[in-house]
Amino acid sequence: MQTISFSVKLFHRYSLPTTPLKQTPHFYKFYSSIRSKLSAMNDDRSSENSDHSQSRSEVHKISVFAREAVVVGKENQDMPYLLYLQGGPGFESPRPTEASGWLSKACEEHRVILLDQRGTGLSTPLTTSSMLQMKSAQELVDYLKFFRADNIVNDAEFIRKLLVPNAGPWKVLGQSFGGFCGVTYLSFAPEGLKEVYLTGGIPPIGDGCTAEAVYKACIGPIITQNEKYYKRYPQDIKIIQDVVNHLQESEGGGVPLPSGGILTPRGLQLLGLTGLGSSTGFERLHYLFERVWDPVIVPGAKKQISYYFLNAFEKWHSFDTNPLYALMHESIYCQGAASRWAAHRVRAEHENKLDAVKAAKEGRPVFLTGEMVFPWMFDEIHALRPFKEAANLLVEKKDWPPLYNKTKLNDNKVPVAAAVYYEDMFVNFNLAMETAAEIAGIRLWVTNEYMHSGLRDGASHVLDHLMWLLNGRKPLF
Template sequence: MAAESSTLKASLQSIEAVRHQDKATRQDDGFLYQKLLFDCPMTYETTPGGKDTAWLEMSAELLYGRKGDDVQKILFTEKNVKDLLRTKKILVFLCGGPMDKNEANRNPTMNELLLDKGYWILFPDYRGTGQSKTYRDVPMGKPSRDNRIVPQQIGNKWYKKLRQTDIVRDLESVRRCLLGDKKWETLGQSFGGWVSLTYLSFHPQGLEKVRIAGGLAPFDNARDVYKSLFRLVIERNDDYYLKYTGDVQTVRKVVRWLAKKDMNRDSVVLPKGNLPEAGLLTAQRFLCMGRMLGARGTWEKIHDTLAAMESDIENDDTGNQLTDETLALYKHNDSWRIDDRPGYAVMHEAMYCVQDGSRSNWAAHDIAQKFSRQYWWVNCDLKQISAELEKRDGKLYFSGEMVYKFFFDTYGGLMDKELKEEAFALAEYKWPEKMYDDGQLSKNTVPVNAVSYKEDMHVDPVLSEQARKKFGNGSMNHELVGEGLEHAALRTHTNKVIDLLWRT
């Protein structure tokens, strides 16, 4: 800790006002924002000469009020922003992911409630996401030898430096830069809870209070986590088919049709858009729509997509076509958004590598074999699926939030050869740092309020309750709630979740 402390350094390089639109009306959303840009070390180790080799350009947005408030009169400058922040309650919102951008205007209701509680809210883009995707060989404030500082994109070689352990180093570096000795509070949603636990493990001195929504992370290894998650997803499939009983046969019909095309090397090609490669809608990729089962409010979208596909298959004379409208509907309802955030697939299983020396090794792909009655199709060759379908009756089970090897052959955003090679190398990589420090958490004194959901398909509430027991000194207040709340409840039931998190 002491040795690392000297490398936790960031410098504020620029500040500018930004505006966001309301997603529904496309009008100014009425909030006041400032964009802050920092230099953070890309690696927190140093070269033998003691100089950092690269500097991350880390972006964060500060939401500090509403249009018309007195604070609108504040003129922010690089010189006064630190003094202003040190007089305010600062809350850092840690978004879900991994590898997702942190949009400050994603949840206006939450923003309103937090402003009413007196917070200024910081929305940092984690390294490698959003507007934190570039680095430089020298800090922005220093000229290079030829007086040109050319930013470079964070590419595949940097994935080993994009986990929670380095994310929290960035956060703590920024806190020290902005606030000095003053602490701040955090609110972590989903993966933001993973980040919160890592922060509590290694840099608790920067935290005043921590709140976690649907993200009290499991301390188990990846395989044990997936054993739990597959069981939850199977239950959700059964619930879905109880509601939409006719979809049992519809899904079989669609999968049979897709599998036949796959077998004939004529897989459905999805619209390419701005991607370098067009994705393929194979039978396997189609059965990964089950990520949407995690929110019952989206089940109708699954049903509508199935109905559109069935209609196309039945009404096309050649039996060889899905309409552009149906393909667009599928892409719109594909909640993975991997083509927009390929790093999500690359880094997903890494967040379960909690011990030093652990590796993911395609854990979901492997554990699927232990649920062979439901997930026989995961490890099938595309040519085998048609034959297997003829042997098996009944329901076909959608998969949940599990990333498989075949994603890198079916999602256009993942088909880059170097990206695929890096993803497969990372699956074998032994992560050299543990994610959490059990000893530190057992003596934790930072107050933590966490809410987990009995009906969460993405984070097993049983494992969350086990995680709670890691905390000592009565520092963890964990509420397990039902009432129809699910993984995304901070967005869908914002008032309720905020009330729960601020109850004590």
């Protein structure tokens, strides 16, 4: 029987200076190196799933990396711990480079633990090359089932018990998918929590797979964001129409990308994932299309899309460096049911609005898509091609364990504060409010001042506001 072994590989302490890093050198301190069986930290439900149906002689090892950030001069002070859970899935924790933003604020009063969620950063990263070590698509799928929120919470609990004095509770800040993990934490290990802050991260918690409901709910906000974008930059309507027509008329229905993939009209629409959902996304998207065409410097030369644009397109998505996102995205919504390419099915229901080629031919604005993963991406994106079979197996997987416990959430005793962004394109407002009603005692800050990236964009304002909700600086009403 194949097993998975868990270890805390390294723990780095990082001093966050109050002046720019170039003026104050940082240091790293080795904290612990501890090896333990995964079953030692998992609950009974997860422990039962820690074996694979292969040879007992084969052991897959998962190491987890965390980094502690503190303000210079407070390295040895007794301060509460705050665990930060990054958005994703499939993205590592931020790397501190300067004393600014929410991290700087948090470090003034906390020891901030930046956890690389398993499969990311330095926590046994699942890259396009490392996953090729698997002998088959099924073996990869059997491995990936250990990389969801339930086991991320188990990792956090294992580290908390080792790190916090007397294994006491700590605070958790969850952004986006990190907030989903925070609600899983409240469901299965509330004893480890002192306070929880959620920013754009209240998940749908219905039984089965809620992916289809999520995508159906998000279609409206996606259309709205497209309309707002074109209202701000009406000149881009014609530019994007021309690009779509050029791609459609090219040999093979697209143009080659630098990595070896192909850019098609539907692939172009993926730019909406980053361009439409964050506060500076409109501007970045507009400036990207400013340089979509190569200049014609030789009379009669063929019009073509610039290398600059093609290279920038690939860098926008990080599918080559963080393929776990594409593979696992739909599974974050699944409890005991398969997703069956939910986004692809929902898009088909709205193809009259989302068909890029048809829109361009009819002179209508081409609408970009949002946070959706489609099966054809595993054909058109070079880094994802080796994992097409695994992706198809994952979306048919039905036996996903539960991620939430409504009974526990209804009886929640942990103080929780959440920022709910009214115009969030990634986490639907209405679905978030439905779940919030299930979490006893939660305090909500509903705002349209920020979008999904509010924690990053709002400096320390968002975190300050949530902390004030729980420490009495904001009135109860």
